[in-house]
Amino acid sequence: MSQQDIYKMQDPTTEFYHDKFSKQSQPAPAIQSKMQPIPDCGETSYKGSNKLAGRKALVTGGDSGIGRAAAIAYAREGADVAINYLPAEQSDAEEVANIIKSEGRNAVLIPGDLSDEGFNKQMVDEAYQKLGGLDILALVAGKQQATDGILNISTEQMRKTYEINVFSLFWTIKAALSYLPKGASIITTSSIQGYQPSAILIDYASTKGAITTFSKALAKELAPKGIRVNIVAPGPIWTPLQVCGGQLQEDLPEFGTDTPLGRAGQPVELSSLYVFLASQESSYVTAEVFGVTGGNHCP
Numbered sequence: 278m279s280q281q282d283i284y285k286m287q288d289p290t291t292e293f294y295h296d297k298f299s300k301q302s303q304p305a306p307a308i309q310s311k312m313q314p315i316p317d318c319g320e321t322s323y324k325g326s327n328k329l330a331g332r333k334a335l336v337t338g339g340d341s342g343i344g345r346a347a348a349i350a351y352a353r354e355g356a357d358v359a360i361n362y363l364p365a366e367q368s369d370a371e372e373v374a375n376i377i378k379s380e381g382r383n384a385v386l387i388p389g390d391l392s393d394e395g396f397n398k399q400m401v402d403e404a405y406q407k408l409g410g411l412d413i414l415a416l417v418a419g420k421q422q423a424t425d426g427i428l429n430i431s432t433e434q435m436r437k438t439y440e441i442n443v444f445s446l447f448w449t450i451k452a453a454l455s456y457l458p459k460g461a462s463i464i465t466t467s468s469i470q471g472y473q474p475s476a477i478l479i480d481y482a483s484t485k486g487a488i489t490t491f492s493k494a495l496a497k498e499l500a501p502k503g504i505r506v507n508i509v510a511p512g513p514i515w516t517p518l519q520v521c522g523g524q525l526q527e528d529l530p531e532f533g534t535d536t537p538l539g540r541a542g543q544p545v546e547l548s549s550l551y552v553f554l555a556s557q558e559s560s561y562v563t564a565e566v567f568g569v570t571g572g573n574h575c576p
């Protein structure tokens with residue numbers, strides 16, 4: 278976590294960590310507080326300005342990485358926030374809850390497995406009841422397991438990756454639709470992998486393509502109902518996903534250095550985009566993809 282002023286004009290190539298990463302590995306799901314360096318999710322830097330006053334947000338994958346950056350920013354912008362994560366990530370989730378509460382906002386913790394259809398509905402119902410409403414869905418959770426070739430991808434891995442990355446969107450959004458008022462916003466999380474897929478990520482990359490298409494079609498269905506749907510497509514961002522099998526170990530030191538900006542991104546560099554897409558400032562924006570890629574662009 279850096280202490281820097283993210284609002285000051287400065288050179289983006291050196292603004293955040295830009296050395297090599299040390300090799301490190303954790304079992305999935307990796308715990309953010311055990312990473313070296315710890316990803317910057319805006320804990321000490323993101324400042325809000327009431328863009329989401331009174332709003333009620335559910336953020337999946339909200340314990341760490343990009344989802345954590347969104348959850349912290351939403352709370353600083355005045356929203357009450359429920360986060361979902363896996364039970365093994367309780368310690369990361371509690372750190373986020375403490376930050377949300379220190380902003381004077383309501384924090385709701387909903388651990389559970391998104392590959393379980395029934396849990397998705399349970400999560401949405403609980404978020405709605407405990408927040409007293411629901412008008413932002415930031416669907417950020419995802420599974421990424423690098424594998425050396427299609428012959429080494431098991432049916433179980435293929436199925437889980439699709440269940441967590443794609444089916445959970447389908448289940449969560451179906452469960453949430455009756456709660457979402459006009460003005461609500463749904464944000465899904467694709468990847469540059471959906472546009473420029475790597476050989477080692479056939480399963481993951483194809484889910485990210487599916488997320489984009491799913492979200493664009495949904496945006497067209499929901500636009501007349503006053504609900505917007507947009508897609509964030511990150512490039513290489515330093516998060517727990519990368520140290521528990523998302524990248525091959527040998528590739529970790531150079532992670533992100535093949536971008537034009539020459540370094541990996543930090544989750545806080547996506548905070549304002551998740552806020553913009555959730556807020557009324559993006560009232561004429563729906564069915565769009567926003568890349569945050571360090572210059573390798575989507576598509």
Ligand code: NAD
Binds near residue numbers: 307362366467510
């Ligand atoms: P992360 O590990 O911090 O977040 C992923 C989260 O997914 C975990 O915290 C976990 O809570 C959740 N998750 C995984 N399996 C789950 C399950 N079965 N049930 C419930 N929750 C589950 O890593 P991140 O990089 O911040 O990932 C967030 C999103 O960003 C993912 O969708 C990922 O595909 C996407 N993304 C990340 C990058 C990157 O370089 N980090 C690039 C493109 C896209």
Ligand code: MG
Binds near residue numbers: 306308
């Ligand atoms: Mg996590």
